[in-house]
Amino acid sequence: MKIFIKNMVCNRCISAVSKIFEDAGIATVSIKLGELETELPVTEENLKIIEKNLQQTGFERIKDSTQQITEKIRNLIITKISSLDIADDFVLSEFLSSNLHKDYSLISKTFSQHENVTLEQFFILQKIEKVKELLLYNEFTLTEISSKLGYKSVQHLSAQFRSITGFTPTEFKKLKVHNRRALDLI
Incomplete structure (x- = not known):
């Protein structure tokens, strides 16, 4: 069962x-x-x-089948980001469609209805939380983090990070209190 x-x-x-x-x-x-x-x-x-x-x-x-699909989508995205193996030519729609064997428009619509956020926004939020984690662990340079998470450049990562958090990655590392969100709350 x-x-x-x-x-x-x-x-x-x-x-x-x-x-x-x-x-x-x-x-x-x-x-x-x-x-x-x-x-x-x-x-x-x-x-x-x-x-x-x-x-x-x-x-x-x-219990609901559309919620089950939504949870599968969430888990696929979280697992992909956790792998730290996202190519800079990664296409979220192709990744999800091939793994779920469903049309992307159906996947996207189902997810947005249940999560009140688009798939792309959710993917970006998850990546930013991973960037925060990696910055705090101080294991990788910003260039390495950028490469591992599929950003085309450090500038792209920094701009996206700032638009979500209000801080540059460097400013974030200097903060005394780091506001990270639990993955299940994103």
Whole structure:
């Protein structure tokens, strides 16, 4: 049985959801961001317990098919950005269409209706959060970050960063308080 789960954005989320199912005595076949498959069908009584435990941990079971598609889109984007392997000729529409096997206009419309933000805006916001993270870790130069996240130039990254945050990347690094948003809240 496939169960779709909202707000899974990292490996710790996978571990937390896995533990919820394990504690409920439900064996899983596979688990990945936003999706879990059980060995056997889950009873309604067990689903209610699981849903309660998911909500207490900040997750939510997704029942609606359009919400499931939206969550798949979110997870594809988050995973792609986390890979730090985005070519400067990366095309979001082609990436999503090929991974979801759906027309991009349907994907875009579905996402925008559920998230109140366009796919492109969401992609940019996710990239900016990753830039913030990488700047704080100080592992890469701005040039390297720009290259890893598919920006054509450091200037493009800096301009986009400033338009979203109000700071240049250098100014952001100098701040005493760094306002980062949780990925599931973007």
